[in-house]
Amino acid sequence: MAGTDQTRRGETPYEAGPAVILVAPQLGENIGTAARAMLNFGLTDLRLVRPRDGWPNERARAAASGADIVVDGARVFDTTAAAVADLDYVIATTARARDMVKPILTPEAAAAGLRDAVRKGGQAGLLFGPERTGLENDDLALADALMMVPVNPAFASLNLAQCVLLMSYEWHKAGDATEAARIDYQQTRPANKNELLGFFEHLETELDRFGFLKPPEKKPSMIRNLRNMFQRAALTEQEVRTLRGVVAALTRRVPKGEGPEGA
Structure with a gap:
């Protein structure tokens, strides 16, 4: 995959995260793409x-496109109950409301709940059903909460890997200290x-010299507007030096008759 740093493959920078439990997955390709989605965000505990x-x-x-650590470590269970038996907190994904009295969480809230469970020393898990039918009510009954993705109600068609990717990302984001936006x-x-x-x-000295800051009563507001405009640009030290060079270059030589009075 583009962007993968092959030199870091041996570092295994994976923190303890929730188990991903796939109930009755239908195709090997579905499992592989889900494993790939997991490893993108550092999850490795796959249960089938x-x-x-x-x-x-x-x-x-x-x-799985190289997510061998996930595929090789996958464990197989006969029942959903067995797959979640060692977990302390489980969230089940569902595409529709069920007749159950359980918290219904957004992906972001679900990730926060998973983080909280792990932070307290527990083990957490995410439960996913087969693409065609989703989880059965007996599977949902094993969960502490349900998670529903707020998708377009006219086309709620996430596949298994997409759903795993979404929740893996939310898990990772909930514990990521990376700034939302930064400048290098x-x-x-x-x-x-x-x-x-x-x-x-x-700049203001040269603009004043060339008669731009007129009439005099408007000069203060014109200066404030110029300063605010450049403040919003979040200039670097290099950019300030460049701009000063531009101003100097533009005012160094002025064709006769086009400069300020007396030029």
């Missing part, structure tokens, strides 16, 4: 309940106020 095409399954391995400054840094003020004064 009565896989229709048996296990091991070479089609699953091929579809590399060889520069954000401009400080002193540098910005130096640029503002340079």
Whole structure:
């Protein structure tokens, strides 16, 4: 997969996470793509309940696209109860409301619940049913809460791997300290106020010299507007130096008759 750092394959940077339990998965390819989705977000505990095409399954391995640690470690169970027996907190995924008195969570809230269970020293799990029918009520009865994805009600058609990917991502995001957005400054840094003020004064001096800041009564508001515009740009130190160079270049040589009075 593009973006995979092959040099880090041996580091196994996987934290303790929820088990992913697939109940009666229909195709080996479904299992493999679910395994691939899991490993993208560091989950490795895959449990299979009565896989229709048996296990091991070479089609699953091929579809996993290198997520061998998940496929090789997968465990098979005869019943859902056996698959969740060692878990302390289980969330079951469902595409429709069921006649059960259980908390119904969004993916984000479900991930927070899983994180809380693991943080308290427990073991957690995510329960997924077969694509065609979903989980049976007896399986749902084993769960502490249900999770429903808020999809388009006119086309609620997530496949198994998509659902596993969604919840693996939410799990990972709930514990990820990465900033939502950041700037890689590399060889520069954000401009400080002193540098910005130096640029503002340079620009304003030249604009005033060339008659831009008129009429006089509007000069203060024009200056504030210019400063606010450049403040929003979040300039770097290098960008401030570049802009000062631009101002200097534009005002260094002015064709006769086009400069300020007396030029």
